[in-house]
Amino acid sequence: MNSPKKITIAVTGLNATDSPGPGVAVIRALREGFDHIRIIGLSYEALEPGLYLHDLVDKTYQIPYPSAGANTLLERITYIHQQEELGVLIPNFDAELYNFIRISSELLKLGIATFLPTHRQLEDRDKLNLDEFGRKHDLKVPESLVIHKEAGLKKAAEQLDYPIVVKGRYYDAYIAQNEHEASKAFQRLNAKWGLPVIIQKFIKGTEINIAALGDGKGGTISIVPMRKLTITDKGKAWAGITLEDESLLQLARHFSEVTHWRGGFELEVMKDPGGDLYIMEVNPRFPAWIYLTAAAGQNQPAALAKMAMGEEVAPFDTYAVGKMFIRYAWDHVTDVSEFQQISAFGEL
Amino acid sequence: MKLKPNIATSENGFIFNPATGDSFMANVMASEIVNHLKKEKSIPEIRLLLLEKYDVEQQQLDRDLDDLLQQLKEANLLD
Numbered sequence: 001m002n003s004p005k006k007i008t009i010a011v012t013g014l015n016a017t018d019s020p021g022p023g024v025a026v027i028r029a030l031r032e033g034f035d036h037i038r039i040i041g042l043s044y045e046a047l048e049p050g051l052y053l054h055d056l057v058d059k060t061y062q063i064p065y066p067s068a069g070a071n072t073l074l075e076r077i078t079y080i081h082q083q084e085e086l087g088v089l090i091p092n093f094d095a096e097l098y099n100f101i102r103i104s105s106e107l108l109k110l111g112i113a114t115f116l117p118t119h120r121q122l123e124d125r126d127k128l129n130l131d132e133f134g135r136k137h138d139l140k141v142p143e144s145l146v147i148h149k150e151a152g153l154k155k156a157a158e159q160l161d162y163p164i165v166v167k168g169r170y171y172d173a174y175i176a177q178n179e180h181e182a183s184k185a186f187q188r189l190n191a192k193w194g195l196p197v198i199i200q201k202f203i204k205g206t207e208i209n210i211a212a213l214g215d216g217k218g219g220t221i222s223i224v225p226m227r228k229l230t231i232t233d234k235g236k237a238w239a240g241i242t243l244e245d246e247s248l249l250q251l252a253r254h255f256s257e258v259t260h261w262r263g264g265f266e267l268e269v270m271k272d273p274g275g276d277l278y279i280m281e282v283n284p285r286f287p288a289w290i291y292l293t294a295a296a297g298q299n300q301p302a303a304l305a306k307m308a309m310g311e312e313v314a315p316f317d318t319y320a321v322g323k324m325f326i327r328y329a330w331d332h333v334t335d336v337s338e339f340q341q342i343s344a345f346g347e348l
Numbered sequence: 349m350k351l352k353p354n355i356a357t358s359e360n361g362f363i364f365n366p367a368t369g370d371s372f373m374a375n376v377m378a379s380e381i382v383n384h385l386k387k388e389k390s391i392p393e394i395r396l397l398l399l400e401k402y403d404v405e406q407q408q409l410d411r412d413l414d415d416l417l418q419q420l421k422e423a424n425l426l427d
Contacts, residue, residue: 206368227369244354244366321366322356 006036008084009305010077010112013092014041014050014057018329019234020288022092024050026301027057029294033302040084046343052334059084062346070099074106086112088308090301092285095170097122115216115263115308117284124259125282127167127198133282137258139251140278142270144200150186156199157182165200168193173235175202203280205272207231208243211286211293212252213300215307216262222298222316223252226289229324237289237327242296244321251277264290264304289325296323349417350427351385365425372423378416391417 009030013021027039027050041060043051051060061080064072080086089112091100101122104114124133134141142165145156157164157179166185167173170193176182182199189197207228213221225248230239252267264286270278286300293300296319303313342348356364361379363372374382384394391413398409420426 229369241369243369245368322364 006038007034007087007305007309008038008040010040010042010080010084010086010089011057011092012042012044012063012090012096014043014048014060015045016049016053018232019236021048021050022286022288022290024053024056025288025291026090026092026286028291029299029301030305031056032294033299033305038084040080040086042080042089043342046339049332051342051348052332052338060342060348062342066096066099070102073099074103077103077107077112078110081110081112088113088305090114090304090308091116094284097284113308113310115304117214117262117265121259121261122284125284127169127281128196130279130281134279137255139255139258140276142201142203142278142280144198146196146198147186148196150183150190153182153186153199154179160199160201163202165202167198167200169196169198173200200280203270203272203278205270205278207280208245208248208269208271209237209240209287209289210248210252210267210269211264211290211300212256212267213264213303213307214256214259214261215313216260218257218260219315220253220256221303221307221313222293222300223249224293224296224298224300224319225249225252226292230326239324239326240289240292242292242319242321242323247275247277251279255279255282264300292323292325293319295325296320349385349391350388351382351420352425352427355386355425357382357386363425365423368424370423372425377412381413381416382420385420 011023011027013023015021016024030037038058041051041057042063043060044065050057063076089107091097101116101119104116107114128146130141131144143160147153147156163175163177164182165173166176166182166189168189172189174185176185186197208225210223210225212223215221225243225245226240227243228237228240232238255267266283266287267279268281270280290300298316298319306313338348354366361374363374363382381394395409395413399406
């Protein structure tokens with residue numbers, strides 16, 4: 001009897017730090033979802049913890065930063081493919097998605113499958129466009145204004161009323177109770193992330209995250225909602241629990257229906273005291289807590305890999321409610337020779 | 349006044365609301381009352397059961413029961 005063919009999957013996002021990329025969690029789920037699998041890590045920096053975890057990652061290659069452009073990325077992936085015969089590639093960073101989507105048809109010609117949204121889908125759910133996105137698709141989002149000058153702050157605050165949320169173009173957010181705090185937040189965000197800055201109405205409520213997988217045709221293969229139980233000072237979940245709430249499942253289904261989202265996504269939701277659900281952000285990839293979906297019975301990374309390879313995957317209909325994750329820090333010990341290997345040769 | 353149907357309880361007094369992720373630890377008396385509610389007993393029925401079982405003044409029991417029901421309501425555990 002022939003043994004099943006081994007599948008090789010490349011995964012990015014190995015930075016399992018205090019603000020973790022999803023890669024290590026994706027790999028953990030993939031290893032549970034496939035009996036015969038080889039994992040190729042794709043890293044940007046030599047100190048991403050995941051690339052030293054050899055029980056999870058078989059081999060790692062460094063890849064160029066997104067700013068190097070899509071052609072440089074394609075060249076590097078082509079080289080890696082020549083060494084490793086990649087079957088599937090799962091990118092896990094927002095900033096790299098544009099390039100990976102751009103080269104996805106070239107990758108497919110090489111024999112590397114991906115399961116990604118379109119550039120249009122990526123653009124529509126961008127923070128800058130979220131307000132319009134909500135109106136267009138009948139999804140509740142907090143009223144928000146995009147400002148390009150600090151002078152616009154006062155007018156925006158008058159319209160939205162304090163407290164307001166001042167958000168960076170790519171990352172970070174501050175709650176401002178008054179003009180002084182808003183101005184300080186604006187300056188910080190401008191210095192770090194540049195303009196524009198987004199001013200959002202503050203919604204009081206319970207923060208809930210939903211990890212889901214869209215089939216690209218309007219259907220949703222998997223939905224798992226989670227409430228953060230412990231949050232780090234960077235706002236990241238350090239512990240969480242799966243929830244049973246039909247309204248959250250309906251929200252994710254509605255999102256897939258109206259966007260025809262293809263691939264993993266995360267909805268960051270605020271449930272206000274009246275039960276209304278506001279989408280605060282849409283992340284166009286799996287979250288760092290994605291392993292919880294596998295632990296709860298809906299292995300989203302494995303399902304995505306199967307769909308990328310053209311398999312029909314039936315939508316999951318149940319998951320374990322009350323399944324918890326508690327993240328922990330662990331000092332992994334390695335030798336300088338490994339660090340030298342990845343630093344000098346870009347491979348480990 | 350009913351306990352929401354999806355609320356999970358255990359014999360040691362742990363109460364879990366799967367819709368919100370909230371959990372609570374009830375003392376022995378509160379746990380007993382919550383378990384009566386879970387079995388869909390009415391408040392008058394529960395009051396009677398407790399008066400028969402424990403040596404307690406009705407006024408005291410009513411005050412404690414009202415207090416607990418208020419806490420359960422605030423914790424979003426009642427329909």
